[in-house]
Amino acid sequence: MRESMLGRLREANRLRRLGPEAMAERGRARLAEQVAFARANSPFYRRLYRGLPDRVTDPALLPVTGKKSLMAEFDDWVTDRAVTWAAAQEFVADPESAGRPFAGRYTLITTSGTTGAPGIFVVDERALTVNVALASRMRGAWLGAAGLAKAVARGGRMALVVATGGHFLVAAGSERLFANPVTRRIVRVFSAHASMEELVAGLNRFRPAIVLGYASVLSLLAREQQNGGLRIDPLLVETAGEAITPAERERMAAAFGADIRDTYGATECPFLTDGCAHGWYHANSDWAVLEPVDADHRPVAPGELSHTVLVSNLANRIQPILRYDLGDSVLQRPDACPCGNPQPAFQVRGRVANRLAFLAPGGGTVEIPSMVLNTLIDRVPGVGLFQAEQPAPMALRIRLTCATGVDAEQVWRTVLDGLARALADRGLGDVDLQRAAEPPRQSRGGKFRTVIPFESAQHGELSHDGKP
Structure with a gap:
């Protein structure tokens, strides 16, 4: 990839060593750059931001956007005139195109309409690289030096138990990111649509050190592990897409003998937060902006449940997502998180795995x-x-x-x-x-x-x- 994942990873680690102010400052600079780029290259944002200051570092100055309004303006929203709604729909209609480059160099992802509007999202190489770099940094922090050494000793194998056969975030992104033979050997996608027997047999053969998948699927796999059919010994199990209860987390940890972690993100901004051992999600403020707000989009104080949350993705240039109403209700922690991460910490009222x-x-x-x-x-x-x-x-x-x-x-x-x-x-x-x-x-x-x-x-x- 032209974008350097290792370079992004080194920068993310350096900013975290410098502390929260350095991360926030970098985030403000990236917000200004993203707004300027959107203005210059997106007809939609050029109209929307008419009258705003030349340099914007405060997200509260920006109008709120949402999935429905952006999809309606798709052709004017994107910053590459070769990308069109008609071409995106034609690409989506072909199941065989999932994971292939869209318009020669982008990844195309679809989402269901849980807030009333389905979406087609286009992701550039820069955003994909940032996502992998921040995810790698997060998992490295979760495992620690000893855990990383154990993972490497086991071949560094990672299993992704996710939806296939469609333009879904993890599967489509993995096709682009892990295309070379080396990563193919250590990162493997297992279809969540397969029978439990197939999943168990495949995972037993692969013996991953890290497992990532939908919480509801991993919950069933934990039961197979308890019953003796599944026989893997992962160091880390990462749930995604759905929340799990504390009791279910404990059951899964006991079944796998592994650390169970999760994070909070979305198709629109998958690298929004890092999860911690205390069940909180810490904002990646160098690459994303997360604003808890009330029904009138006014800021909500820490300790109060928000009506919704506004998100700004500071990496994706092809489809700038700025002050986007994600529709989730979140609670910002009013005090310091015991995990020691100084970044703002949140909990989310989201869909529970069932x-x-x-x-x-x-x-x-x-x-x-x-x-x-x-x-x-x-x-x-x-x-x-x-x-x-x-x-x-x-x-x-x-x-x-x-x-x-x-x-x-x-x-x-x-x-x-x-x-x-x-x-x-x-x-x-x-x-x-x-x-x-x-x-x-x-x-x-x-x-x-x-x-x-x-x-x-x-x-x-x-x-x-x-x-x-």
Whole structure:
């Protein structure tokens, strides 16, 4: 890669040694550079920032943006005129293109519409390199010198248990970043859509020192480890995409005999924070800005739960993301974190890892992680919003909206056929798949919860009028 990952890693380590003021100062300088670049190269930002000072180092001066408004202005938002909404949609529609360079040099990623608007995001080499550098620095800090030495002694192997078959962040980014034969041997992607038997067998052969994956999938793998089917001895297990309870974290740590860590980020800014051993997320303020705000986008004091959070990604130049409403409710720690990291620390009210449990033909249950179902639907071209609710132990009701200009009937057939095959592969051919006439419903928190297990459906965790 033209961007030097090692150079970015050295700089990140140097800034952390210099302390929080040095990191904050570098972040302010990068914000000014990012705003200037966006103004000069994005027609959308040129209009939006008309009248602002020539140099902006205070994010509060910037207007708030969001997924829906940016997607509507896609062609004017991007800073490379060769990148267009039409080309991006054509690229997304081809499943074989996942992980390949888009427009010759970018990585394209899609997200589901949990806040009411699906998204297509384009990532440049600079942002990918920053992401890998900061993730490497974070995992190195988690492991420590002794842990790193042990990981190297075990071959440094890292397993990524993530969604495949679509334009998802980790899988698509890995195709670009780990393309050479050396990294292919030590970094391996395992499909979260595979059966548990396949996952267990593959991981037993690979014997990773580090495992990263969706929390709901890793939770099931921890059970396999407890039962003796999975026999790996990782040093570090990193959960992603979903929050886990303290009790579940302890169970997983005991099962794997490993440190269980996580972090808080998003497709729009995956390197937003570093996670610590005390369950807090510390902002990477040299490369990102994280602002907890109320419903009117005014700052919320530390110790108070925010209505939402505004995020600025200071690395990605092709699609500048500045003061972007991420939709998550966060709490900033009002005192120093006992882990010793001086960066602002946050907790997030996010989606909790859960599973759909169906009755197995021979007795017992078959569990499917919610993230697996989520990504299975999300990768179907033409899907807008979607929601899978389990109204009964052997039923699944699908609510769906389709993108403008697509064949809605074809989208529905693809979704339902894909779900039927996935369920049948797990011995669940008798599940009643229901096509709902109504659109997805908002939860009381305002987001569109994409997967609702039977227990949650029974307790009425949706607002049927679409309001909190």
